[in-house]
Amino acid sequence: MAQLLKFELVSPERLxxxxxxxxxxxxxxxxxxxxxxxxxxxLSTLKTxxxxxxxxxxxxxxxxxxxxxxxxxDNGLIxxxxxxxxxxxxxxxxxxxxxxxxxxxxxxxxxxxxxxxAQQALDHLQQLQASL
Amino acid sequence: xxNLKELKDRIASVTATQKITRAMQMVxxxxxxxxxxxxxxxxxxxxxxxxxLSNLANGNASAEGAPKLLAGTGxxxxxxxxxxxxxxxxxxxxxxxxxxxxxxxxVSLMSAGKTVKILxxxxxxxxVLKRQYSQQIVDLVxxxxxxxxGFVNALEIGSKVLEMFEAGEFDVCTLYFAEFKSVIEQxxxxxxxxxxxxxxxxxxEASAPNTSGACYEYEPEENEILEVLLPRNVNVQIFxxxxxxxASEQGARMSAMDSATRNAGEMIEKLxxxxxxxxxxxxxxxxxxxxxxxxxx
Numbered sequence: 314m315a316q317l318l319k320f321e322l323v324s325p326e327r328l329x330x331x332x333x334x335x336x337x338x339x340x341x342x343x344x345x346x347x348x349x350x351x352x353x354x355x356l357s358t359l360k361t362x363x364x365x366x367x368x369x370x371x372x373x374x375x376x377x378x379x380x381x382x383x384x385x386x387d388n389g390l391i392x393x394x395x396x397x398x399x400x401x402x403x404x405x406x407x408x409x410x411x412x413x414x415x416x417x418x419x420x421x422x423x424x425x426x427x428x429x430x431a432q433q434a435l436d437h438l439q440q441l442q443a444s445l
Numbered sequence: 446x447x448n449l450k451e452l453k454d455r456i457a458s459v460t461a462t463q464k465i466t467r468a469m470q471m472v473x474x475x476x477x478x479x480x481x482x483x484x485x486x487x488x489x490x491x492x493x494x495x496x497x498l499s500n501l502a503n504g505n506a507s508a509e510g511a512p513k514l515l516a517g518t519g520x521x522x523x524x525x526x527x528x529x530x531x532x533x534x535x536x537x538x539x540x541x542x543x544x545x546x547x548x549x550x551x552v553s554l555m556s557a558g559k560t561v562k563i564l565x566x567x568x569x570x571x572x573v574l575k576r577q578y579s580q581q582i583v584d585l586v587x588x589x590x591x592x593x594x595g596f597v598n599a600l601e602i603g604s605k606v607l608e609m610f611e612a613g614e615f616d617v618c619t620l621y622f623a624e625f626k627s628v629i630e631q632x633x634x635x636x637x638x639x640x641x642x643x644x645x646x647x648x649x650e651a652s653a654p655n656t657s658g659a660c661y662e663y664e665p666e667e668n669e670i671l672e673v674l675l676p677r678n679v680n681v682q683i684f685x686x687x688x689x690x691x692a693s694e695q696g697a698r699m700s701a702m703d704s705a706t707r708n709a710g711e712m713i714e715k716l717x718x719x720x721x722x723x724x725x726x727x728x729x730x731x732x733x734x735x736x737x738x739x740x741x742x
Contacts (some may be wrong), residue, residue, distance in 0.1 A: 323493055325596045325684055327486040343664045356501070357664035358673055382674065384497050391493050395596075395677075 316350040319389035320366060322376060324397040329376060330366075337366040337390055339383045348383075348390050355385045361415070361434035363400065363441070364392065375400040377441070379411065379434070405442070412438045449727065452720040456713060463709035469535065470702035477628065477695035483593070484625050484685075484692040491685040494678055498641060500661075501671065512668070514675035517640035518616045523560040525583075525615040526551060527606065527638070529622040529686055530570030531694040532589050537701030539623060539694055540569040542633045547621045550635065551578065562615055566602060566687070583609075594691050599684030606683075607676050610639055622686035623693035629700050631693035636686065638679050 317333035337348045340362025346355075359381045367373050381394035398407065415435040422428035502515060528547045530540045547570075551561045563578055565571035565585045575582055586602050588594065606618060618639040623631040663670055 321489070321493065323490040325487055325490050325599075325681060326483070328489045331489075341664055354661045355664060356497070356661045356667075356670060358670055382497065382670070384493075384500075386500070391497065393490060393493055393497065 318350045322392045324394045335367040352385045357383050377403050408442050456716045466702045466705040473695045473699040480692040480695050484688040487688045520616045523615040525562045525618040527564045527620045528570045530567035536698035539697035544573050546633045594687045603680035603683050622690045625689045625692040628696040
């Protein structure tokens with residue numbers, strides 16, 4: 314695969330990754346999608362989940378994200394995440410913290426739609442915790 | 446010629462002051478490095494955010510029913526000035542330069558018959574502004590206990606601003622902070638938050654071939670995205686301003702303390718010279734007294 318995709322993953326605290334990758338799997342709010350080189354322009358919101366991407370060499374990386382946006386323009390993907398933590402740095406403590414946050418979100422939700430979303434995020438987090 | 450004891454005390458006190466300023470300078474230097482890293486790390490995010498927003502806005506801003514955060518309320522009768530300053534003093538002209546541009550704006554707005562509201566972030570700016578504008582200050586957010594500015598702090602301020610906006614308490618919101626250029630240069634900056642301002646260079650970027658004509662697929666709907674993106678943008682810009690501010694504050698403090706240390710050094714040199722002179726003069730006088738006393742015998 315000669316063609317590569319320009320990929321940038323930024324959170325408010327730092328620039329996590331900037332470089333060329335083969336493919337990125339993005340947890341979009343309407344469902345997961347894979348971005349390959351020459352993808353059509355898309356703007357999507359993110360749900361809580363894990364971004365997976367393969368760098369030039371084909372090594373796979375996983376980054377936990379919570380909320381944010383993904384923008385595909387001109388063979389480049391920019392992800393603006395609210396929170397982004399590489400999976401290697403994600404530990405039980407951090408995850409339990411996120412779960413507590415989510416539980417609060419579920420409790421605070423004012424209508425069914427936001428509650429469903431928050432519940433979904435919570436489920437995902439709990440799955441993730443079980444798999445760790 | 447001042448008496449020797451007095452001079453000695455002066456020298457001791459200046460030396461003590463110099464020790465303090467030197468320590469403060471070193472602390473500021475250490476903090477600066479961290480703050481600078483954080484500020485630089487946050488820049489890409491807010492820049493990309495702006496880029497995404499300007500791409501979106503180009504197709505949406507003029508459209509009917511565009512979100513108020515993007516298009517504005519259609520009036521500009523009430524202005525909210527968010528003035529971000531530091532919690533501590535002794536940092537040169539840092540606070541006063543931010544307050545100065547905010548005050549200039551307030552004066553010009555008020556003379557144009559507009560209502561001005563001020564939201565202070567940081568105690569130092571509040572201290573100065575409350576003397577003149579105690580009527581206009583609506584709130585004060587203190588970041589006293591905060592060691593490293595986190596996104597939560599920005600969120601706290603951002604949600605206050607958004608709440609006020611939704612309640613229709615103001616039409617235009619401008620954020621004042623100091624952009625960090627280098628240790629010796631911090632630029633007091635005014636940034637319009639609401640309605641979202643797409644800066645001119647971003648517009649140029651957006652119209653450049655690499656991003657123009659991007660016809661997005663939206664997932665979910667465009668308006669839904671804008672609804673999330675716009676408040677987020679406000680928070681992100683505030684966050685960035687806070688980080689820039691903390692880096693600028695440390696930079697300003699470092700250079701202020703550096704010159705204070707140098708001044709103290711000069712002062713000690715001068716005082717020591719005077720001290721030695723008067724000591725010598727005293728010895729000479731004593732010798733003359735002894736000699737003339739011996740001759741008289």
